[in-house]
Amino acid sequence: MAGTTQQRLFVLVPDGSTLEWTLSSEGSAFIASADAARNGNPIQSWTHLQLANQTVELKPLASPDRYAVLLQIAFTGTEETEVSLLVRVIRPDGSVHSAPWKATFKDKRPEVHQAMIRVITRK
């Protein structure tokens, strides 16, 4: 889809797992924010300034729950730019989920890009 970046990630994990996602600040020519939902209902939002520390944790995950985090990025640059997102799901035993995920956004101003991260906890 031209001019659109929609990245999705489903992760199925055991109860009590932790979702961490990190917006790598590979550049300053963008503004981002994130909104989280649990079972379809918005529960939390982060502004760009709150993302500045680069890691947000959603925990603990109860069961059975479906979590969604929508990350939105608006480029303010005029050159093709890359912004990366790294998602980690940490199981209760401390092991990191085997599907680390990275999204790359490439485009020019004005453009809004989205990444949707989904986590479904197992019973």
Place this chain on the structure above:
Amino acid sequence: MRSAIAVLASLLFAPPLAAQLCAPSRSVGDCTVEKIGADLLASLVANKSTGQSPDLPGATSTVNDFLSLLRMSLASGSLSEGDDALTLELNNFLGLPVSSGYKLQAVARTPKLFDKLGEALPEATRSGRIAALEKTLNDFDDVSLVFTFSPMNRRFGRKPELYWPEQSALFEAAKVNQKGLLSTLFTDTDVQDKFIQSLPEDQQEAVAEAVNAGTVGELDAATALRLEKVTKAAIDSQETYRKGLQQELEKANFFTFADLVANQPQIYVHLEWSSPDELVGPGKSAGKATYEHGFVNVNSLRTACGPLPISDPDPNRSKIQAAALAACYRQFLTPERLTQLRRGDRLAVSVEYTNVQDYKVVLDKDNVTFELPADRKIVGSVAFGRYLSFFADGSGRTRIDLDWKYEDYGDDPERQDRSVATLTFSQKVAGDMVLSLGAVYADKPEFRGDVDQEISARAGLSYKIDRRKDF
């Protein structure tokens, strides 16, 4: 030269070099991020109307992008070795934040005999004597100290992160109108999750991975069909939300804020001292201060709207501030200001001072006494530039740069004060091809310089076509 690195470092700067690299309190990632950020910023600003040098004889740029000049200063300290010079640079030696935009460089060049002194040697023995005299020079006989300063704060400089609070507030204000749609989006995408959860547990992982990898079509036909249906609904909903947000941001002129940042005033100060061995040349001190101004910028928004938010921990207060800023920002961006932003009006003023000490060398063996008087020069310049026309996509097509320079030689009886004015038109013709046409006028014929077409003794025209991405 390489062996001299440690010596030079210890001679000039007491703290160990390691301490000047990425500070212990900062992660390597942070340092890397700053470097990448600086590169991105440079690309952002380079695409604005910063008026790069038109490369025309006699012409000068309207303005320069100071950030690119100071890009390396975002690293905390470095040593580099070129073919002819060893450079040690530090930018936190005063204990000020690195973001203050300053650095001190010590540059040790390979010492060579002063050209003019070499020419004064008897021709018969010249080449041999030049080699012999250069052998007497040591590694640090041609060292310069260079100090550069370009403040980076919320009044000066074009680092986008300095203005994140405002950008974030405008972003959040635009999102408020999308609030209802956000709930719809989450509900719609939830259907996709529910479908996966409805599958037998041993199939869920594989189906989820197929969705992540975009290989739903490879699943069994029945599952793929049902999954594609709910996936399409989820994607459509997400796309509706994304487009809606983009429209809200464009309506609120959110993306224009980057132009205000790119128009922030900049100050650039460059000071240089050198006191080389007498065989290398005369001692010299020089300085240049430049101020660049874009007319519609974050500072003028601040004047119109009052203090802008930095960060309020109270989310409710934060929302009120964001809404107030967005409302004021809307009023601030009048059609006149938007036109000015598009034109990229820029003014640059600079003052330059150079003082070369008097110079006298007596070479008894060659029976040569070589002397040069002291030389002092002050140069003042004013430059203005803007775009005159645009392509359909909004990028600049024609640009005009006007530059006036005055050189003052004080009481030097051998040189006259002079004034030179240059007008440059730059026209983008195709791709990166730029056609430049320059007109130069000097108040005294001898200072007009070379031109392609002479109009009079004092005036001439220059033209050139070249590839320039940074038009």
